[in-house]
Amino acid sequence: MTQFSESKDKQLKEDASTYLVQRWEPSERQKPLVMVKGEGLYMWDAAGHRYLDFMSQLYNVHIGMGNRVPIEAAKKQLDELAYASPSYFSEPQVRLAKKLAQITPGDLCQTFFGNSGTEANEVAIKLAQLYREASKIIGFWDAYHGSTYAMVSVGGSARNRQFRGLSIFEEFKHIPSPYCYRCPYKKTYPECELICADFLRYTIEKEGDNTVAAFMAEPICSWAGQVVPPEGYWKRIREICDEKGVLLIFDEVMTGFARTGKMFACEHWGVVPDVETYAKGITCGYVPLGACIINKKMADHFDQKGFPHSYTYSGHAVSCATALAVIDLYEKEKLADRAAKMGAYMMDELRGMMERVPIIGDVRGLGLFMGVELVKDRETKESLFPRELSAEDKKDPDKNPMQYFTGKIKENGLIVGSSWNTSILRMMPALVISKEQIDEGLQVLEQTLTETMIKFSL
Ligand SMILES: Cc1ncc(COP(=O)(O)O)c(C=O)c1O
Incomplete structure (x- = not known):
């Protein structure tokens, strides 16, 4: 039984501040939570406060906490064979590679395993550069693909790129994402004729077709604002890549595994990437x-040439055995269908909320991959995030409505994702969520939005 206590919570928070490197933008006013227990969609901090999680922790716990299936699979593998050197292969690693070849679209067929999304993306661009014998990668502005140097460079997120002294690979280029709500070309779909997709062709030609290895993007770009592309966008991008011989890499770190209502998001548009x-x-x-x-x-190609890359923990046996068990759950419990169904219900409820809450400017998404964009004024679409404030004032909940909202909603017992320097909320609960839990969370959301409107006279 987990023991909760205010004093334990206080001590853990103090020790977290003292002994851990503080990530991103530390704020005195918003001490991090220290979680000690998880069950389904609920988490508890050390003091015993319960939170409903609409963020699946970091958009990854699709099956909720405390599910015995992956726990037993990991335990069994630890007993049998905890680890095999990457010079050999372990049985779960081979079985998982085969399973991925079976469930992924098109002729995707051989896998390299690492330990994180960042490593997977590093591998993707290295494979693309070696295959194409070309170094440039094009990505979206405002995208996030990880925090290593190469990923900071390919992701166009200003949050990662703002620091002086950080090494950025200048030859990685960017184009705007298909963010229709705030189209950078000031166009409207479909009259725009997908000018944003055509800008990829233009960029490749300017850079030189033979210098560009790949275009890398999420099928639904999360950091740029949960950007669901308009119909025809990915088909056009695929055609441009084929025409130019440039590889198409989809980062499905966040969109993959049933989250959007399909096993992989690219299936929504029938487009198969190269990687x-x-x-x-x-x-x-x-x-x-x-x-x-x-x-x-x-x-x-790589069967002939080999791939000069390895990690001690490539294809760790326990991780691969756990992944096999989790994939089995997606299939047996039809979690992609469930995400589509629950997502449609949640989307309807959020659209209904728009009638009562004028600071909701837009609601968009696919399955349980959803975004809510907050505005001061629906007509002008002025963002609720006050860009004009100084960096210090942006951290102040009395001056920045987004900072106030983020702290308040946690206090009210709901965890939602927010996107840095924007007023976009990410609503991405576990796929096992029930209608009652959706209602419970949305009630807290509406209450907190109302509290924010009252505080800032919106
Ligand atoms: C789209 C996307 N790609 C890559 C990453 C990096 O994954 P990881 O944190 O596992 O390295 C993330 C992490 O949030 C992500 O959202």
């Missing part, structure tokens, strides 16, 4: 794992 990457939902956080899968023509 695809996974992490998060592949093991649902029970153990770490990342994977990068390539198509047949690349597999044939």
Whole structure:
């Protein structure tokens, strides 16, 4: 039984501040929570406060906490064979690679395993550069693909790129994502004729077709604002990549594994990438794992040439055994269908909430991959995030409505994701969520939005 106490909670928070490197933008006013227990969609901090999680922790615990299936699979594998050197293969690693080849679209067929989404993406661009004998990678502005140097460079997120002294690979280029709500070209779909997709062709030509190895993107770009692309977008991008001989890499670290209502998000548009990457939902956080899968023509190439890359924990036996058990759960419990159904219900409820809460500017998403964009004014679409404030004032909940909202909603017992320097909320609960839990969470959301409107006279 987990023991809760206010004094234990206080001590853990103090020790967390003293002994752990503080990530991202530390704020005196918003001490991190220290969680000690998880069950389904609920988490408890050390003081015993309960939180309903609409963020699946870091968008990865698709099956909720405390599920015995991955726990037993990991325990069994630890007993049998905890680890095999990457010079050999373990049985779960081989079985998982075969399973991925079976469930992924098109001719994606050979996998390299690492420990995280970042590593999977590093592998993807290295494979692409070696295959194409070209170094440039094009990605979306405002995207996030991980925090290592190469990923900071390919992801166009200003949050990662703002620091002086950080090494950025300048030859990685960016194009705007298909963010229709705030189209950078000031166009409207479908009259726009997908000018944003055509900008990829323009960029490749300006850079030189033979210098570009790949275009890398999430099928639904999360950091840029839960950007669901308009119909025809990915088909056009695929055509441009084929025309130019540039590889298409999909980062499905967040969108993959039933989250959007399909096993992989690219299936919504019938577009098959040359390379695809996974992490998060592949093991649902029970153990770490990342994977990068390539198509047949690349597999044939690397069968001949080999791939100069390895980690001590590539294809860790316990992680692969856990992933097999988790994938089995997705299939047996038809979790992609469930995500589609629950997502449709939640979307309807959120659209209904728009009638009562004027600061909701837009609701968008697919399955249980959803975004809510907050605005001061629906007509002008002025963002609720006050860009004009100084960095210090942005951290102040009395000056920044997003900071106030983020703290308040936690106090009210709901965890939702927010996107740095924007007023976009990510609503991505575990796929096993019930209608009652959706109602419970949305009630807290509406209450907290109302409290925010009252505080800032919106
Ligand atoms: C789309 C996407 N790619 C890559 C990553 C990096 O994955 P990891 O944190 O497992 O290294 C993330 C993490 O949030 C992500 O959302």
